[in-house]
Amino acid sequence: MMKKLLALLALVPSLVFGAGSNYPLDAAPDLTNDLAALQRGAKLFSNYCLNCHAAESMRYNRLRDIGLTDEQIKENLMFASDNVGETMTVAMDPKDAKKWFGGVPPDLSLIARSRASGNGPGADYIYTYLRTYYRDPAKPTGWNNMVYPNVGMPHVLWELQGERVAMYDDVADPHYPEKKVHKFVGFEQIKPGTMNQVEYDQAMADLTSFLVFMAEPVREGRxxxxxxxxxxxxxxxxxxxxxxxxxWKDIK
Structure with missing residues (x-):
């Protein structure tokens, strides 16, 4: 799986979470107090994100805060290191990253906090972004995204969500009724994934909550x-x- 994802990402100069659009953001479920959800999110992050994107402000041993033991961390979440005290780095050499991608994929340590301005709360942005990929044969990777139009990063979670296409319709312009506008009306599933829509949305809520936790592990303590x-x-x-x-009672 990891080799397949690396090969896929090597096709493009991947930049993630960098652009914006007017697409309405969905409210992300707040699961930062749900240890089981954070553990599931950590597993998704390690298996699908940590192949290319580092999180160098986060140490593996901070995962103890979400109820994991050192043994569980080593066995299930560590692929580029053997010491739980080390930061979440990737095995990929930065020189290779520049050669393959045209630049080093951005660190995701603080992505939830960095997206907390502009289009809206960081969690809402990430949650919506992860759920609005669709097939677009006009793009080099074959994928596009509603929140981040012309995104460079392919849909690395497509096996979970399956494949969808964006559906458009010509509707009357509310300001100029005589004119028609090409409006997005929804997605059509063309190939099922290993998860149904409810399961995938839940998985993305877990992953989003973990990214929020990772951006500030001491948040709940604070x-x-x-x-x-x-x-x-x-x-x-x-x-x-x-x-x-x-x-002052006796002082007049």
Missing amino acids: FKLGVIVLLFFGVFTIFAWRLNAAY
């Missing part, structure tokens, strides 16, 4: 610490208010 700090200041304010009242 939120909990923030609540504790706010509670402390609330209690402290009450004590300070009563102390101030007691201090």
